[in-house]
Amino acid sequence: MNSRLLSAAFLLSLGLLPACQTTKPAATATAVVPDVTKPIWQSEAYTLYPDRVVQGPHEARALSATELVSNYVSPVNDRQSPQVEFKFSLNGKDNEMAAGLNHLLLVVPRPGGGAVETPPIVFGQRYVDNTPAAADTYLAPNTPVRIRLDMRPVLAAFKKQGFYTTFKGDKLYQQDFKHVYIAGGTAPLSWDFDNLTNKPELEMTDANGDGIYEVLLTLNQPAAAKTTAASWKKTINTDDFPQYRSDYPLADALYNLALEEARRAVEPDSTFRTGKEWAGVWTRDVSYSIILAQASLQPKVAMNSLMRKVSADGRIIQDTGTGGAYPCSTDRVIWAVAAWEIYQATGDEAWLRRVYPIIRQSLADDQQNAHDPATGLMRGESSFLDWREQTYPRWMQPADIYQSENLGTNAVHYQANIVLAQMAAKLGDPGTAAQHQRQAATIKDGLNQHLWQEEQGYYGQYLYGRTALSLSPKAEALGEALCVLFGVAEGARAQQVVSRTPTTPYGISCIYPQIPGIPAYHNDAVWPFVQSFWALAAAQAGNEASLTESMAAIYRPAALFLTNKENLVARNGDFAGTQINSSSMLWSLSGSLSLVYKVLFGMQYQGDRLVFRPFVPQAFQGQRSLSGFMYRKAVLDVEMSGFGNQIASITLDGQPLAEAAIPASLSGRHKVSITLTSTVPTPAPINRVPNDFAPETPTVTFAAQRLIWSPIEGAKTYKVLKNGTSLITTATPGFDVPAGPFAAYQVVAVDEAGRESFASEPFETSAVTMQQVQLETLVPKATQAYKGYSGKGFIEITPTLNKALTIPVCVPETGLYAVDFRYANGNGPINTNNKCAVRTLRRGPALLGTVVLPQRGVDEWSNWGFSNPVLVRLEKGANALTLAYEPANQNMNGEVNHAMLDYLRVKRVQ
Numbered sequence: 001m002n003s004r005l006l007s008a009a010f011l012l013s014l015g016l017l018p019a020c021q022t023t024k025p026a027a028t029a030t031a032v033v034p035d036v037t038k039p040i041w042q043s044e045a046y047t048l049y050p051d052r053v054v055q056g057p058h059e060a061r062a063l064s065a066t067e068l069v070s071n072y073v074s075p076v077n078d079r080q081s082p083q084v085e086f087k088f089s090l091n092g093k094d095n096e097m098a099a100g101l102n103h104l105l106l107v108v109p110r111p112g113g114g115a116v117e118t119p120p121i122v123f124g125q126r127y128v129d130n131t132p133a134a135a136d137t138y139l140a141p142n143t144p145v146r147i148r149l150d151m152r153p154v155l156a157a158f159k160k161q162g163f164y165t166t167f168k169g170d171k172l173y174q175q176d177f178k179h180v181y182i183a184g185g186t187a188p189l190s191w192d193f194d195n196l197t198n199k200p201e202l203e204m205t206d207a208n209g210d211g212i213y214e215v216l217l218t219l220n221q222p223a224a225a226k227t228t229a230a231s232w233k234k235t236i237n238t239d240d241f242p243q244y245r246s247d248y249p250l251a252d253a254l255y256n257l258a259l260e261e262a263r264r265a266v267e268p269d270s271t272f273r274t275g276k277e278w279a280g281v282w283t284r285d286v287s288y289s290i291i292l293a294q295a296s297l298q299p300k301v302a303m304n305s306l307m308r309k310v311s312a313d314g315r316i317i318q319d320t321g322t323g324g325a326y327p328c329s330t331d332r333v334i335w336a337v338a339a340w341e342i343y344q345a346t347g348d349e350a351w352l353r354r355v356y357p358i359i360r361q362s363l364a365d366d367q368q369n370a371h372d373p374a375t376g377l378m379r380g381e382s383s384f385l386d387w388r389e390q391t392y393p394r395w396m397q398p399a400d401i402y403q404s405e406n407l408g409t410n411a412v413h414y415q416a417n418i419v420l421a422q423m424a425a426k427l428g429d430p431g432t433a434a435q436h437q438r439q440a441a442t443i444k445d446g447l448n449q450h451l452w453q454e455e456q457g458y459y460g461q462y463l464y465g466r467t468a469l470s471l472s473p474k475a476e477a478l479g480e481a482l483c484v485l486f487g488v489a490e491g492a493r494a495q496q497v498v499s500r501t502p503t504t505p506y507g508i509s510c511i512y513p514q515i516p517g518i519p520a521y522h523n524d525a526v527w528p529f530v531q532s533f534w535a536l537a538a539a540q541a542g543n544e545a546s547l548t549e550s551m552a553a554i555y556r557p558a559a560l561f562l563t564n565k566e567n568l569v570a571r572n573g574d575f576a577g578t579q580i581n582s583s584s585m586l587w588s589l590s591g592s593l594s595l596v597y598k599v600l601f602g603m604q605y606q607g608d609r610l611v612f613r614p615f616v617p618q619a620f621q622g623q624r625s626l627s628g629f630m631y632r633k634a635v636l637d638v639e640m641s642g643f644g645n646q647i648a649s650i651t652l653d654g655q656p657l658a659e660a661a662i663p664a665s666l667s668g669r670h671k672v673s674i675t676l677t678s679t680v681p682t683p684a685p686i687n688r689v690p691n692d693f694a695p696e697t698p699t700v701t702f703a704a705q706r707l708i709w710s711p712i713e714g715a716k717t718y719k720v721l722k723n724g725t726s727l728i729t730t731a732t733p734g735f736d737v738p739a740g741p742f743a744a745y746q747v748v749a750v751d752e753a754g755r756e757s758f759a760s761e762p763f764e765t766s767a768v769t770m771q772q773v774q775l776e777t778l779v780p781k782a783t784q785a786y787k788g789y790s791g792k793g794f795i796e797i798t799p800t801l802n803k804a805l806t807i808p809v810c811v812p813e814t815g816l817y818a819v820d821f822r823y824a825n826g827n828g829p830i831n832t833n834n835k836c837a838v839r840t841l842r843r844g845p846a847l848l849g850t851v852v853l854p855q856r857g858v859d860e861w862s863n864w865g866f867s868n869p870v871l872v873r874l875e876k877g878a879n880a881l882t883l884a885y886e887p888a889n890q891n892m893n894g895e896v897n898h899a900m901l902d903y904l905r906v907k908r909v910q
Helices: 003-016 152-161 193-198 249-264 283-297 299-308 331-346 349-370 398-403 407-426 430-451 477-486 491-500 528-541 544-561 586-600
Strands: 052-055 058-064 067-070 083-090 103-106 143-150 163-165 171-173 180-184 212-219 231-233 243-246 462-465 469-472 603-605 609-612 622-631 633-642 647-652 661-663 667-676 700-703 706-709 715-722 725-730 734-736 743-751 763-765 771-774 795-797 804-811 815-824 837-843 846-853 870-874 877-884 899-908
Touching (some): 249 283, 249 544, 283 586, 283 622, 349 407, 407 430, 477 528, 771 804
Antiparallel strands (some): 083 103, 163 171, 462 469, 700 706, 715 725, 771 899, 795 899, 815 870, 837 846
């Protein structure tokens, strides 16, 4: 057995230690008071005790149920490396050099003192500083560094030909050139290219017009060091919230910390604040928080917050996201699940009638704009993982992300349809109920057919590609958890997902394995709210080891940091080192509360009743109580003893409670008493693994009928995909492509452990010449002076201009064709805003698909790219296609739905 397997086995044995002990049934057992000197859970990374957390030299301790202390110090603030990696950026894009190629500067004192200064570095030519330095040299505090960039080759290209061609082959036209930035990995630098436009301190300028751009940075600023408090003591009144007490001082204190942060999270207008550093209401953040705890804790604020995310015409708002938001991102419908959770908690019929038409209209739009009839799945970005390069290969543009079909997002769409069906049945609309039950079943079948990985025992991350989709085998933690919780995975499959999905030493990472060369945020990170959903899934699947580990992974950071942070670095469990973070995050604190409400006491809303399905791991056995819990018109005081997930007895006011269910008709204050059987659930494994990285994604070129790529570090073999299906495995970086009909080829690098890179950008070969329909031949061409178009011009489309465009297409043979549009959209950046242009493609009345034209850069109207391809069966001869703006195509801006179209491209794929 190799060392990694031995290490994993050792950690597993420690994590399962409490679960391997047994006690007599509750009928003869005596109360057990935990020994604070004995661990509840431990690993090589940290140890959880009843009253404290210990991680190396760091310790957090509960002095009481309302006071915590911690001596945690972030390792980021210790010794910083003097080696600084960076790249230059035109217009905030990653467009200087290929992935993995960065400039290297060694920031050590130079003779004579003063700022460290680079020579002028030519844009696109790698610079490596060979200054000698001792092994124990570190970056000094407040080190000034002047970085100089020689932009003269770029400016000369602008002058000579009007554009500069990047290493990717993209043309940046002079009129679109706006800014030069520096990106990097040492603060204040950031690798977040898409947000460089929001960091003016990283913009480089040419003060004297000589073509040499400069920026002066101050590195290792002590004032900017990331720290947390050394103590927390309750200072505001939360007595009106449910009060929790147990035999575990640390758990009690963390519950009260979460209550206090929940109270502080309410703004003066009675809506939720997303986090200490994040003002305002965000659709997915608030919805997941409501599902976890806030529907029970603060239902009126939850209602106000959801209604803040409804457009004037009654649709759920998709927060700003990749390429201009909706429909590149479509996870807004988690709003529906949160709205139903509020109804179940409150029984408010007026609320139900208010949200029902909003959800019905939003799901109808999604069905037209995002449904893929070939797979039964919904298109769109990963739910909450909305930072393009953090979870997608670098080559994927927003149109490609729209085309993908993600696990978590589809789990959300499945449950939203289930919820709408239940609402419709409740409100006497059986036709709508049946329709959405069918739509939910279609999505569920699609997930289990197209994303399930039998060999791995969990679902893949997403289907992705262009004309042919393949499955990314990465685990996606939130999606895996939601599939278990919502019933997409049932029975043995649900248990398998929990047992076999990889978890890392500090918790379940958002994705696994990690992506190389991408800083921690969604990649290489653990998010406590995701960990909470994983805990709920573990409880539902009956996996005690996974549940115990999850509870430890939630308690550890909250105790050490004395706040509920949004995320932490997977490789070291630190709050510093991720690209963006915040204290008092609404969904993190809600996840902590959910451990009490939904796990330990197991309170589940089932339509018009509240059911108890408690799960207390043996490591947390003992007495506990929850007083003042509101359920509709009732107030419940609950006490519970024992451990396990089986109830020995449950009473309501001293009388047996049938089916462990509180009826919706109950009112007034009542006492619930629960005794668990104190029997150990059937042992189930967990898949704890090192926090490993996949190989880098190959970059493939094509010459002389041969695919060629550079060797990938760590790769043992390469899989060649043809039309989304594995064709061959080779150890050499090249493949001869046979002549033949259309095919899309991709390459995947595989390391010795079997970890796969993302598939390379599809390279399409074809014996059939593609066609172009120049659109300016159909309607008057636009008058804007943009560059880079083909033919004699381009056309403009808005909700009123060229609202419906009939395009004649003549093909020599009947077959399946991919049609897409070359377009420009300079209404916003590639990563955010809400001005994605959307149109419907039809042949007569028949819906062929949705054409998505995402933003490509602020005022970059000479930046042309392709929309998503729509697969269409065309008949030999003349075909008339219609591209139209329809009501369902309204984007999140509501007014600007605007793009330029160059031509329609048609190519036969089958």
